[in-house]
Structure formats: structure tokens, C-alpha cells
Amino acid sequence: MLIFVLYKKKVLDIFCNNCFKLVVRDINIFLIEIMFLCLPSSCCVTINRQRKLVSQTHRRRSLPTILSAMIVSKLSELTHPRRSAQYHPSVWDLKLIESLSTPYTYELYATRLEELKRNAKCLLTSNKDPSVLFKLASTMKRLGVAYHFENEIEEAIGVLYPDVTSNLYSTALQFRVLREHGFSISSDVFDKFKSCGGRFMDSLSSDMEGLLSLYEASHLRMHGENTLEEARDFSIENLKSLMEKLDSDSAEQVRQSLEIPLYWRMQRIEALNFIDVYQKDTAKNLTLLELAKLDYNLVQSIYQQELEELARWWRDLGFKEKLPFSRDRLMENYLWAMGIIFEPQFSKCRIGITKFVCILLAIDDMYDIYGSLDELKCFTDAVDRWEMKAMDDLPQYMKICYVAMLNYVNEVVFDVLKDQDLDTFPYIKEAWSNLCRSHLIEARWFSNGYTPTVDEYIENASISVGGPAAIVHAYVQLGCTISKEALDCFKHDSDPIYWASLITRLSDDLGTSEAESKRGDVAKSIECYMVQESVSKEEAQDYIKRLISYSWKKLNEESAKSSLPKSVVKMSLNMARTAQCIYQHGDGLGTSTGVIKDHLTSLIVKPITIEKT
Numbered sequence: 001m002l003i004f005v006l007y008k009k010k011v012l013d014i015f016c017n018n019c020f021k022l023v024v025r026d027i028n029i030f031l032i033e034i035m036f037l038c039l040p041s042s043c044c045v046t047i048n049r050q051r052k053l054v055s056q057t058h059r060r061r062s063l064p065t066i067l068s069a070m071i072v073s074k075l076s077e078l079t080h081p082r083r084s085a086q087y088h089p090s091v092w093d094l095k096l097i098e099s100l101s102t103p104y105t106y107e108l109y110a111t112r113l114e115e116l117k118r119n120a121k122c123l124l125t126s127n128k129d130p131s132v133l134f135k136l137a138s139t140m141k142r143l144g145v146a147y148h149f150e151n152e153i154e155e156a157i158g159v160l161y162p163d164v165t166s167n168l169y170s171t172a173l174q175f176r177v178l179r180e181h182g183f184s185i186s187s188d189v190f191d192k193f194k195s196c197g198g199r200f201m202d203s204l205s206s207d208m209e210g211l212l213s214l215y216e217a218s219h220l221r222m223h224g225e226n227t228l229e230e231a232r233d234f235s236i237e238n239l240k241s242l243m244e245k246l247d248s249d250s251a252e253q254v255r256q257s258l259e260i261p262l263y264w265r266m267q268r269i270e271a272l273n274f275i276d277v278y279q280k281d282t283a284k285n286l287t288l289l290e291l292a293k294l295d296y297n298l299v300q301s302i303y304q305q306e307l308e309e310l311a312r313w314w315r316d317l318g319f320k321e322k323l324p325f326s327r328d329r330l331m332e333n334y335l336w337a338m339g340i341i342f343e344p345q346f347s348k349c350r351i352g353i354t355k356f357v358c359i360l361l362a363i364d365d366m367y368d369i370y371g372s373l374d375e376l377k378c379f380t381d382a383v384d385r386w387e388m389k390a391m392d393d394l395p396q397y398m399k400i401c402y403v404a405m406l407n408y409v410n411e412v413v414f415d416v417l418k419d420q421d422l423d424t425f426p427y428i429k430e431a432w433s434n435l436c437r438s439h440l441i442e443a444r445w446f447s448n449g450y451t452p453t454v455d456e457y458i459e460n461a462s463i464s465v466g467g468p469a470a471i472v473h474a475y476v477q478l479g480c481t482i483s484k485e486a487l488d489c490f491k492h493d494s495d496p497i498y499w500a501s502l503i504t505r506l507s508d509d510l511g512t513s514e515a516e517s518k519r520g521d522v523a524k525s526i527e528c529y530m531v532q533e534s535v536s537k538e539e540a541q542d543y544i545k546r547l548i549s550y551s552w553k554k555l556n557e558e559s560a561k562s563s564l565p566k567s568v569v570k571m572s573l574n575m576a577r578t579a580q581c582i583y584q585h586g587d588g589l590g591t592s593t594g595v596i597k598d599h600l601t602s603l604i605v606k607p608i609t610i611e612k613t
Contacts, residue, residue: 082325083369090320090328091593092600097311097331100304102607104297113298116291117148123285124152130160131167134174139285141180142262143278143292144271144299147343154181168193168210172217179220180263182560187227190214200234208242208250211235212257219263222557223550249280264552266581267574268342271296272602290610297607302344304604306351307334313355319362322400326365331600332582332592333357338603339578340474340571352477353470355408360435360466361589362401367439368521371398373447376440383436386429405432416476424476427487431469438464446522457528458502465508467501467575468494474571486565493563499555500572504579506548510541511583512590552576 106113120140127133137153140146146153157177165171171189178185195201204210215235221228239254246254262270275292278284307330314320314330337353367376379398382390388406391399409432413425438460445452452460462468472490476482490497509524523531525547529540555576559569581599582588588596 084325087327087590088593090330091597092331094311094315094330098308100307100605102297102301102304104294104607105301106298109294109298113291113294116287116294119287120145120291121149121152123287124149124156130174131165131170133157133160134170134177137177138173139278139288141267142270142274143288144267144274144342145288145292145295148295157181158183166192168204168207169213172210172213176213176217176220176263179556182566184560187221187225190227190231200230204234205238206242208239208246208254211239211242212254215239215257216262219261219552220556221553222560223553225553249277253277260580260584264577264580266339266577268338268603269581269599272608275608293608293610297610299342299344300604300607302347303334303338303350306347306354307331307604310334310351310354314358317358317404318400319358319404323362323365323397325370326362327589329361329589329592330354330358331604332589332596333361335582335596335600335603336470336575336578339581340470340574341478342574346478348479349474349477352412353474356470356473357466359401359405359408360469363405363436363439364466366398366401367436367443371443373443376443380436380440384433386433412473412477416482420482422482422484424482424487427472427490428476431472434463435466435469442522451523451531452528453532454525454528457523457525458505461505461525462498462501465501465505467504467572468497470575471497471500471568471571475565475568478567480565480567489564489568495558496555496562496564496569496572499551499558500576503548503551503555503576506544506551507576507579507583510544510548511585512587548580 123136124133127136133156137146137157140149140153165174171193175185175187175189190200193200193204212235214231218228218232218235221232236258239258243251243254256273271292275289275296278292279289310330319326320328334350334354336357337350340353341349366379371379375395375398378393379402382394382398382402383405386406388403391402394402409425409428413423413428416422416424441460442464444450468490475486506525509526512524525544526537526540529535529543530537533540533543535543555573559573562569582596585595
């Protein structure tokens with residue numbers, strides 16, 4: 001009865017007067033555990049203080065050394081009400097993922113693939129008409145097969161650059177293709193389509209093909225390019241007025257572009273979309289069409305093999321059982337990896353990125369939803385220390401996540417050290433430390449009920465979204481030759497990564513803000529702007545959309561002059577594109593039963609039908 005007397009009459013006094021040692025000294029372990037089960041959630045003493053008191057006052061060797069951790073865990077559960085985001089279970093069964101298969105394999109179709117590639121390459125090398133070649137380069141990219149012909153495409157358009165044309169469609173197409181491939185071309189090429197007053201000529205207002213080409217080109221603009229700003233506004237206004245006059249296929253093409261331009265689209269999803277569009281084109285090239293379909297199916301077979309391996313890893317990791325508060329989203333996390341780098345030869349990188357995102361998502365849910373502030377401080381300190389012994393201070397659920405992170409990073413570091421004799425650990429460890437510190441800042445904001453300014457939010461959120469850490473992990477697992485100089489560029493020339501991360505964060509906010517606001521979460525960019533400027537939600541959303549558009553201009557500008565490896569710049573651009581895809585129709589990771597499920601079904605499960613010729 002002693003324990004219940006203490007609970008009823010003296011337990012709060014014992015805690016508040018630093019007399020906890022009396023309890024430890026005079027009652028056995030069983031009674032201590034019962035006492036903590038009985039503690040009221042209003043107990044005013046923090047978890048860390050109790051852990052310290054136990055450590056300082058406990059001197060008897062007969063008590064287990066795990067007593068402190070047990071008490072911390074019990075106090076944590078009682079003094080910190082656990083929140084839940086009510087995430088639905090995965091819509092993808094692991095057994096289904098492991099059993100995915102396709103009749104299209106490289107072993108069976110290698111000969112036909114090579115034959116189609118040779119024929120497609122001839123289209124590039126045998127044609128000298130600039131208008132045909134630029135359209136061919138654009139078509140190959142949209143069909144998803146341009147990666148087979150990167151050198152040939154750059155050589156072909158490089159010889160033609162700059163080509164003078166008086167046609168709006170061709171001029172805008174050439175401008176877009178050249179900028180996409182890193183060529184420097186001035187927006188002055190559009191001056192010839194302006195009237196004496198400096199505005200785009202009214203005679204262009206009915207040229208649907210030219211307007212659409214101009215609209216797509218305008219999204220390659222950089223900060224301060226007013227001509228391209230005007231081009232965007234002019235093309236949008238006139239395309240909208242033409243919509244009712246167009247046939248259904250043309251109207252749908254315009255609608256899709258106005259919703260999200262080509263340059264912002266996730267490449268693999270655009271390939272599937274454009275294959276459908278291209279096969280309806282009366283001017284289609286049958287070789288290109290068959291190549292696109294076959295290549296799509298063969299790359300899909302690679303994705304299925306990767307997911308089979310990842311499904312085993314995810315099951316063995318045990319997050320689903322040990323961290324039930326976190327999102328079980330293996331397939332959706334793989335979509336991130338596929339979006340960042342889709343080419344089949346980068347399997348190791350895609351698998352590595354997926355593992356990173358899976359662990360990151362658990363940590364994100366831990367900081368955003370489940371962990372108490374004291375627990376999160378301990379976890380952040382443990383990441384800074386980066387040693388197994390740091391795990392002793394963590395509650396059980398955090399230990400699972402912490403060891404998974406250490407094991408994953410050690411595996412990545414070992415592989416690079418073995419293959420290239422280069423120590424990447426300082427760079428990767430710093431990325432994780434920065435990531436967890438930024439999450440802790442947001443947790444403190446939430447705990448204190450503080451709404452940051454937009455600038456404060458953006459400064460922190462561009463890191464907490466995980467973009468910089470994701471790109472570092474992607475680069476070291478790419479399989480290319482890595483140098484210390486290249487890794488150092490991440491520190492002093494990371495602007496492309498910053499702007500891509502900001503686009504990722506703001507796109508996430510637009511898609512998830514409503515759900516997170518309902519459950520109670522740290523204020524995101526929309527809420528920050530609403531409070532800062534005293535405006536409506538709709539006005540704040542419009543501001544965030546404008547900020548995304550501005551960030552794309554800065555990303556284009558910084559990408560063009562960056563000293564980062566080209567692969568890093570490319571993956572940064574793709575990360576921004578993938579984010580806009582995942583969050584275009586809401587929270588693609590929180591609620592993955594709609595558009596995202598359809599995307600994954602098309603990208604990974606169902607091959608494209610190839611008609612026999």
C-alpha cells in the first residue's frame with residue numbers, strides 16, 4: 001500500500017522537493033514502475049530532470065542500469081500526450097510488391113531495343129533541317145528516350161545554334177531546347193514578335209501552336225527577364241481565350257500545360273502522358289513510338305526488381321511494427337527516387353534514395369507528431385554525437401530509428417570508401433545533423449505556440465524538408481567518380497539545391513497545409529503569411545504560388561552558372577519537379593489513395609501495350 005499512499009498524498013511533493021532519492025532507496029523496482037504508471041499527466045517535473053535525479057541519487061549496484069531509461073519512458077508516456085496524424089495503412093501489400101513481374105525484360109528484348117536505338121540515332125545524324133531537329137530533340141525528351149542519345153542531341157543542336165527563324169513556334173521551341181541543354185541564349189530572340197509599343201503583336205493571339213510553344217519557353221526564364229514574363233502573361237491570356245475554339249485533344253493539351261508546364265513536370269510521368277499523345281499524331285515516327293513504349297516497359301522491369309529488394313529491406317527494418325505513428329509509404333517514397341533520377345543504370349542510387357526517404361519520413365513524423373520536446377532534444381544530441389552509446393539516452397521507439405539511420409549511413413560511407421578510397425562521412429553526417437536541428441527548431445516553435453515570420457520559416461524549412469540531405473546522399477551513391485572538391489561545392493555553391501529545396505517545401509505546404517492545420521501542427525508557409533500580413537488563406541496560397549514561380553526563376557539562373565557537378569544540378573531540378581507532382585493534388589504521402597496510387601500503378605505495375613507490327 002505504500003506506493004499508493006505516496007501517490008495519493010506525497011508524490012508531487014517528493015518530485016518538487018528533490019526527494020526522489022527516498023523513493024529509489026526504499027522501494028523495489030516493481031513498486032517504482034507502478035508509481036510511474038500512476039503518475040498524473042499534470043506532473044510538473046520534466047523527463048530530463050527525472051533522468052538526471054535517478055542518475056545522481058542511485059548508488060545501489062543491485063538496481064539495474066536500465067532503470068533510468070525505464071523511468072524516462074514511463075514519464076514520457078504520461079507527461080506528453082502523444083498526437084496522431086491518423087495516417088491510413090499502406091495501400092500496397094509488400095507481398096504484392098515482391099511479386100511484381102513483367103514479360104518485358106532486357107534479356108528478351110535487348111536485340112530489338114538496340115535496333116530501334118540505331119534507327120532513332122539515324123534520325124538525328126541524317127537530318128540537317130533545324131526545325132525538324134529541334135522538334136525531334138523535344139519529342140525524344142518528352143517520350144523519355146533522350147537519355148539514350150544525350151551526346152548526339154547536344155552535338156546536333158550545338159551545330160545549329162543559333163538558328164534564325166521568323167516562326168514563333170520554332171523560335172520558342174529552339175529557345176526552350178537550347179536552355180534545357182545548358183546553351184546560353186538571350187530572350188532578345190523574341191523581340192521580333194513585338195510591336196513598336198513593346199508588346200507582343202496581336203496577330204499572334206490566334207496562333208495556338210505558337211502561343212503554347214511560347215508559354216512553355218517562358219518557364220525557362222531567369223530573374224529579371226521581363227520579356228519572358230510578358231511572354232508568359234501574353235500566352236496564358238490568349239490560350240485561355242482560344243480553349244473553346246480548339247478540338248478536344250488540343251484543348252486538353254493546353255489545359256495540361258496551363259496546369260503545370262512541361263519544364264516543371266516529372267519526367268517519367270510525362271513520358272507516359274506523351275506516348276499517349278504522340279501515338280494520336282498523324283505525323284508520328286513509328287520507330288520513335290515503338291522505342292518509347294519498349295523502353296518504358298523495360299525500365300519498368302528494372303523498377304520492379306529494385307522494389308522487390310526494397311520490400312525485403314523495409315520488412316526487415318520493422319518500422320511498420322515498431323513505429324506505428326509513422327507513415328508506411330515504401331512505394332510512394334520510391335516515387336521520390338524515381339523522380340530524382342529515372343534512368344535504368346542508376347539502380348543503386350534509386351535504392352539508396354528510397355532508403356533515405358523512408359528513414360527521413362519516420363524522423364519527420366517523430367519530430368512533427370509523436371516525440372516530446374525533451375525526447376527530440378535527446379535525439380538531436382544523439383545525431384550530433386553519432387555513436388551507438390548515444391542510444392542509451394533515447395526511448396525505445398527512437399532507438400529503432402537511430403540505429404537504422406546509423407546502419408544506413410555506415411553502409412553508404414563504406415561503399416564509397418571501398419570503391420573510391422574517399423571518406424564521405426563528414427558530409428553525410430553534417431547533412432543529418434543539420435536536418436535534425438532544423439526539425440527541432442520547428443518542434444520548439446510548435447511547443448511554444450510560436451508562428452514564425454515567412455523569412456524565418458523559409459530559412460529553416462529549406463533544410464527541414466530534406467532536400468540538401470537527399471541530394472548529398474543521391475550524389476555519393478550515383479556511381480560516378482566523386483572528388484573532395486565536388487563535395488566541397490555543396491558548402492559554398494549550393495544555391496541550386498537551396499532553390500529546389502524551397503520549391504519542394506512550398507509545394508509540400510500547398511498540398512499538406514490543410515490536413516496539418518486540422519490536426520494541429522507547426523505553422524507552415526501559408527499560415528505564417530496569413531498571420532504576418534493579416535490576409536485570407538486564399539491570398540496566402542496565391543502568394544506561395546508566386547513564390548514558387550520566383551524560386552523556379554532563381555533555380556534556372558543558379559543552375560546555369562553553378563560549379564556543382566551537372567548530375568547534382570539535374571537531380572536538384574528533378575527533385576523540384578517530383579515535389580510538384582506528389583503534392584499537385586493534395587498530400588501525396590499522407591493520403592496516397594488517389595492520383596499518386598494511379599501514377600504508381602502506371603509507372604510500376606502496368607506495362608504499355610505494344611502492338612505487333
